[in-house]
Each structure stands twice: as structure tokens, then as C-alpha cells.
Amino acid sequence: MTTVLDVTDFSVEFRTRSGxxxxxxxxxxxxxxxxxxxxxxxxxxxxxxxxxxxxxLLDAAGRITGGRASLEGVELTTASPAALxxxxxxxxxxxxxxxxxxxxPIRPIGQQIADVVRRHAGLSRRDATSRAVEMLRxxxxxxxxxxxxAYPFELSGGMCQRVMIAIAVATRPALxxxxxxxxxxxxxTQAVVMDIMAKLAGETGMATLLITHDLxxxxxxxxxxxxxxxxHIVEEAATRALLAAPRHPYTRRLLAATPTAAGDLAxxxxxxxxxxxxxxxxxxxxxxxxxxxxxxxACEAPMVWRDIAPAxxxxxxxxx
Amino acid sequence: MxxxxxxxxxxxxALAAVVVVTFILTRVLPGDTATYFAxxxxxxxxxxxIRTALGLDRPLPEQFWSxxxxxxxxxxxxxxxTGQPVLVDILARLPASAELTLCGLVLAMAVxxxxxxxxxxxxxxxxxxxxxxxxxxxxxxxxxxxxxxLVYVFYFLLGWSPAPLGRLDAFASAPPTVTGFYLIxxxxxxxWETWRSAFAQLVLPAVTxxxxxxxxxxxxxxxxxxxxxxAEFIRTARAAGLASRTIILTYALRNALLPVVTTxxxxxxxxxxxxxxxxxxxxxxxxxxxxxxxxxxxxGAPVQGFVLTMAILYVAxxxxxxxxxxxxxxxxxxx
Numbered sequence: 233m234t235t236v237l238d239v240t241d242f243s244v245e246f247r248t249r250s251g252x253x254x255x256x257x258x259x260x261x262x263x264x265x266x267x268x269x270x271x272x273x274x275x276x277x278x279x280x281x282x283x284x285x286x287x288x289l290l291d292a293a294g295r296i297t298g299g300r301a302s303l304e305g306v307e308l309t310t311a312s313p314a315a316l317x318x319x320x321x322x323x324x325x326x327x328x329x330x331x332x333x334x335x336x337p338i339r340p341i342g343q344q345i346a347d348v349v350r351r352h353a354g355l356s357r358r359d360a361t362s363r364a365v366e367m368l369r370x371x372x373x374x375x376x377x378x379x380x381x382a383y384p385f386e387l388s389g390g391m392c393q394r395v396m397i398a399i400a401v402a403t404r405p406a407l408x409x410x411x412x413x414x415x416x417x418x419x420x421t422q423a424v425v426m427d428i429m430a431k432l433a434g435e436t437g438m439a440t441l442l443i444t445h446d447l448x449x450x451x452x453x454x455x456x457x458x459x460x461x462x463x464h465i466v467e468e469a470a471t472r473a474l475l476a477a478p479r480h481p482y483t484r485r486l487l488a489a490t491p492t493a494a495g496d497l498a499x500x501x502x503x504x505x506x507x508x509x510x511x512x513x514x515x516x517x518x519x520x521x522x523x524x525x526x527x528x529x530a531c532e533a534p535m536v537w538r539d540i541a542p543a544x545x546x547x548x549x550x551x552x
Numbered sequence: 553m554x555x556x557x558x559x560x561x562x563x564x565x566a567l568a569a570v571v572v573v574t575f576i577l578t579r580v581l582p583g584d585t586a587t588y589f590a591x592x593x594x595x596x597x598x599x600x601x602i603r604t605a606l607g608l609d610r611p612l613p614e615q616f617w618s619x620x621x622x623x624x625x626x627x628x629x630x631x632x633x634t635g636q637p638v639l640v641d642i643l644a645r646l647p648a649s650a651e652l653t654l655c656g657l658v659l660a661m662a663v664x665x666x667x668x669x670x671x672x673x674x675x676x677x678x679x680x681x682x683x684x685x686x687x688x689x690x691x692x693x694x695x696x697x698x699x700x701x702l703v704y705v706f707y708f709l710l711g712w713s714p715a716p717l718g719r720l721d722a723f724a725s726a727p728p729t730v731t732g733f734y735l736i737x738x739x740x741x742x743x744w745e746t747w748r749s750a751f752a753q754l755v756l757p758a759v760t761x762x763x764x765x766x767x768x769x770x771x772x773x774x775x776x777x778x779x780x781x782x783a784e785f786i787r788t789a790r791a792a793g794l795a796s797r798t799i800i801l802t803y804a805l806r807n808a809l810l811p812v813v814t815t816x817x818x819x820x821x822x823x824x825x826x827x828x829x830x831x832x833x834x835x836x837x838x839x840x841x842x843x844x845x846x847x848x849x850x851x852g853a854p855v856q857g858f859v860l861t862m863a864i865l866y867v868a869x870x871x872x873x874x875x876x877x878x879x880x881x882x883x884x885x886x887x
Binding site for chain 2: 321
């Protein structure tokens with residue numbers, strides 16, 4: 233499988249008035265062509281920061297402090313802002329939660345798709361408009377010619393997310409980053425939106441990085457899962473293997489905190505404690521240590537990645 | 553279109569209220585018109601005579617009724633100071649005020665909007681600090697002061713500007729009236745000498761008004777741009793790799809302009825008020841100075857006419873702002 237995105241030792245910090253936030257620490261993963269990898273973790277674990285940092289969308293306070301990230305062989309961490317802007321939308325696209333707010337409220341949706349195609353494919357205004365209509369049809373929007381002139385406020389949330397997908401995939405990117413793409417949509421719409429993404433990925437060989445806090449969604453829609461906690465990836469494995477035999481204490485806790493159709497709600501267990509304060513200067517090597525029931529002396533040693541099964545790696549000294 | 557008609561109909565009660573209030577105001581104002589016009593040496597008898605002639609001896613409701621009836625016939629009464637019908641006076645002077653106010657506003661927009669955009673895009677930069685200084689100065693300097701200062705520096709000290717004595721210098725004659733705007737009328741007949749003269753006269757008062765209007769426009773543009781630049785759809789546009797020009801001008805600015813347009817309406821009405829002082833300082837023959845003179849002379853009809861004209865201008869202005877908002881914002885077209 234060809235690797236589309238290869239991230240190694242990727243670290244990001246934010247300078248704030250109250251100190252430096254070590255938001256990402258040596259994050260590493262790979263996504264291959266046509267593959268869907270889910271990045272899961274609780275809020276604040278650094279999932280979205282990973283995506284923003286990769287695409288050069290961090291705000292002024294954030295910066296990449298180490299590591300590499302290459303997209304189709306192009307190094308992103310050292311690329312100029314202009315080079316990154318040319319890659320964004322062309323080779324790597326992104327969709328967001330809350331699709332209605334993510335669209336320009338006073339520009340017709342067809343126009344918004346056309347803007348992106350014109351920029352990246354260099355099409356004429358007319359060709360871009362017909363390409364926009366074509367894309368609307370592709371994401372299953374009925375009556376696309378008429379809808380191209382519609383504004384976001386005239387469409388439902390699900391329709392807006394389809395438009396977002398159309399904007400993202402119009403240039404046939406190699407990588408689609410979907411940041412909580414179904415949050416705020418009703419369940420049937422969620423399924424439809426995810427189906428559309430899966431179909432397009434299947435057709436074009438696009439790799440998908442699915443960022444979500446919803447383990448059920450990740451279980452259903454991804455081939456691989458990487459679990460994030462406080463800026464670390466703590467476990468990564470094929471989805472089935474990870475769900476069947478989670479090894480990292482955090483992953484186990486996370487699964488125990490996730491409701492399932494079969495399970496009893498009373499059996500749900502919350503994860504004790506909170507994410508550590510990432511501004512601390514003396515962050516422990518394992519950032520889950522303070523919340524971990526299996527904490528050992530050995531956990532004070534520097535964090536090391538270990539393959540505990542084929543294509544199943546964890547960062548833990550005392551796995552379950 | 554129906555929405556527009558509704559908006560127009562909705563402003564009728566406001567206009568009716570203005571008619572009532574101005575009538576009452578001019579009656580309760582201190583000063584007796586008849587005494588003033590009879591002159592300091594007049595006898596009680598002649599004052600009474602004048603009062604009867606002006607209809608001031610009749611009961612208030614009756615005076616009001618005849619005022620309203622006359623109003624519907626387009627008769628705003630006679631100005632006792634100029635001896636002309638108020639309508640004629642106002643129509644003759646309104647273009648002078650309008651030309652000045654519009655020039656001031658356009659000038660302010662031309663500076664304030666780009667300044668606000670740059671200040672928002674490059675937060676903390678030199679332009680941002682300049683914006684803050686100008687906004688503070690514009691807010692804290694009263695127009696009559698700025699006006700006098702400009703006259704002192706550019707006319708008295710430097711001599712770059714002509715004497716602040718109205719719309720044209722003493723030797724030029726007004727161009728034939730088409731729009732009443734000297735700059736346009738002079739350009740229409742290709743009389744560039746008059747045009748230059750009118751322009752030279754206009755610069756200082758327009759700058760005075762412009763400086764006053766600059767502050768709110770720049771501040772709102774900056775704040776509104778900042779808010780929009782932080783919006784999610786801007787993040788989308790950036791994630792889609794759109795050129796920063798497109799992001800700032802097409803995506804951010806058009807959205808940011810919505811509150812700016814609303815502010816422009818407000819600023820324009822402030823300017824109409826500020827006009828009164830600026831016209832005084834520059835001997836500008838507009839309706840503001842007309843109203844002030846009439847007020848000092850206890851001349852009721854011009855004051856009523858002035859307030860009514862202003863009210864109509866406000867209504868027209870609000871309607872225009874609404875229309876612009878509808879053109880800019882599809883959501884406003886729906887409502």
C-alpha cells in the first residue's frame with residue numbers, strides 16, 4: 233500500500249501567557265492510499281491540533297517544534313506558507329463539524345465550490361461552475377443545478393455537510409481530514425454523510441483521517457485506530473484488533489466508557505481524573521500515569537513505542 | 553419590492569410624530585417671534601398686529617391644523633428672516649449640505665475601511681496602532697475644533713486653502729443648477745475653473761467631517777473584520793487553500809461589511825448633526841446654518857422645515873441602508 237501521509241515524531245507547542253502548552257509530543261502515524269484511519273481521544277487530547285498543524289492552519293501562538301510529516305513525499309513541516317496553501321485544498325482537504333457555520337453564509341454554495349476548483353484546477357469561471365454542479369450531484373444533492381444557487385441557511389445541516397464534502401473532494405485530494413464530521417447531525421444523516429465519504433474514498437483512492445471522539449463511529453468506519461491522550465498517541469492497531477484486545481490502560485478505560493448496543497448502561501465506567509495540565513514543565517513521560525490504575529515505578533522511564541503484535545503498537549510499560 | 557413598500561409605510565407614523573413634535577417644540581421655545589420681528593422700538597400695538605398677521609394669536613390646535621393643511625400643499629411657511637418661502641430656502645440650501653456631508657462620508661470611508669481591514673488582518677502592526685490613534689483622536693476632537701484648527705493651519709498659517717467663506721470664492725459664479733452639487737454641475741458643463749474653486753472650498757469642511765466620521769467606521773470595520781476572520785467559514789476557506797486575497801476580500805470583507813453598512817447609516821445621521829457646526833465654521837450656505845440662524849431669530853417656520861427635512865432624510869437613509877443590506881445579505885432578503 234502506498235503511504236499518503238507519513239508523520240513521525242511530530243511535536244507542537246502553543247505559547248500562551250500562562251506558559252508553553254506542549255500540545256503534541258512525538259506523534260507518529262501513517263495512512264495509506266484508500267485507507268481510513270481514525271484518531272480518537274477525549275476533548276483536548278490533540279486530535280484537531282494534529283490536523284491543523286499538518287495543514288499549516290495553526291494560529292499564531294502555535295508552532296511545530298519537531299518531527300516530520302510528509303504528504304505524498306512532500307515535506308509539510310518545512311514548506312513555506314504559500315506552498316502549504318497550494319497543497320491545502322489540492323492534495324489535502326479538510327471538513328469540519330458544524331457544517332453550516334463552516335460555509336460562507338452569504339455566498340451561494342455552488343460559488344464556494346467553484347472558488348476552490350478555480351484556485352486549484354485553474355478552470356474558467358464557467359467550467360468551475362459546471363464542475364461545482366457536478367460535485368453537488370456526486371455528493372447526492374438533489375436538483376444540483378438549482379441548489380448551486382442556494383445559500384447555506386437554506387439547506388439542512390446534512391446538506392451543508394455534503395456541500396463541505398463536495399468542496400473538499402472537488403480537487404480529488406490524496407488525503408481528506410474529517411474533523412468530527414458527523415457531530416451535530418442526526419443519526420441517519422451521520423450514516424449518509426459517512427457513506428458518501430466512504431464511497432468517494434473508494435472511488436478515488438483518497439486516504440481519510442477521521443478525527444472523532446466517537447469510538448462507535450471509528451469502530452464502524454475505520455480500518456485502523458490511533459488513540460490519543462494528552463498529546464500522545466498511546467495505542468495504534470487495526471480497528472478490529474484494537475476493539476477486541478485493547479492493551480493500553482487508557483484504551484481499555486475509553487472502551488469501558490463507551491456505550492454499546494448490547495451492553496448495559498450501568499456498566500459504563502468513567503475515566504477517573506483529568507487530562508494533565510500540558511503547561512507543566514515536569515510532565516511525566518507517560519501523561520496517563522496519574523490516572524492509570526496499573527501505574528508502576530517503571531512508568532517513570534522515557535516513553536518508548538513497542539510492537540506487541542503485528543501492526544499493533546503501544547506506548548506503555550505495563551500493558552494489560 | 554413589497555418589503556420595501558412595507559418599510560416605507562412603516563416610517564409614516566414616525567414622520568407624523570415628527571410633524572407634531574416640531575410644531576410643539578417651536579411653540580414652547582423661549583422667545584416671541586412677533587416681538588423679535590417688530591423690532592426693539594415697536595409699540596405693544598404693532599407687536600399685537602404682527603402677532604395677528606402671523607396667526608400666533610389663535611389657539612394652538614387651530615394653528616396646528618392650518619400648519620398641517622399647508623404642509624400637505626407643500627407649504628412650509630415663510631421665513632421671516634429671509635422673507636422667502638421655507639421650502640424654497642431649504643431646496644436651495646439642501647444640496648450644499650448634501651454635497652458636503654456626502655464628500656465627508658466618502659472621504660471617511662475611503663480611509664477608514666481599508667485602515668480597519670489592515671488593522672484587523674495585521675493585528676498589532678503599525679497600521680493597527682495608527683488605527684487606534686486615529687480612532688481615539690477622531691472621537692475626542694469636536695468638529696468645530698477640528699474645523700477651526702484646519703482653517704488656522706491651512707488657511708491662516710500655510711495659505712494653501714482659500715478663505716473659509718462658503719462654497720465658491722468671491723469671484724466665481726455658481727454653475728447652472730442641475731443636481732445642486734457644484735462639483736457635478738461644474739463638471740457637467742466642463743467648467744473646470746469653477747470645479748476647482750468649488751473643490752478647494754470643499755476640502756477643509758469635508759476633511760473636518762471626514763475626521764469625525766472616520767473613527768466609528770474604522771472601529772467597526774476592524775472589530776467586524778476580526779470577528780469574521782475568526783469565523784469557522786474562514787477556517788474552511790483557508791483549509792481549502794484559497795488565496796489570502798480571496799479569503800480577505802471575498803470571504804471576510806463581504807461578511808464584515810454588513811455591520812459596517814449599518815454603522816454607515818448611523819454615522820451619516822451623526823454627520824447631518826455635525827454639519828450644523830461645520831457649516832457655521834466654514835460659512836457654508838447649507839441647511840444647518842440656516843436652521844441655526846432661524847433658531848436664534850425665533851423664526852419658527854424654518855426650524856420646523858429643517859427638522860422635517862432631517863426626518864425625511866433619516867427615513868430615506870434607513871430605507872437605503874435596508875436596501876443595501878438586502879443586496880449584500882441573502883438572509884435579509886428572506887425576512
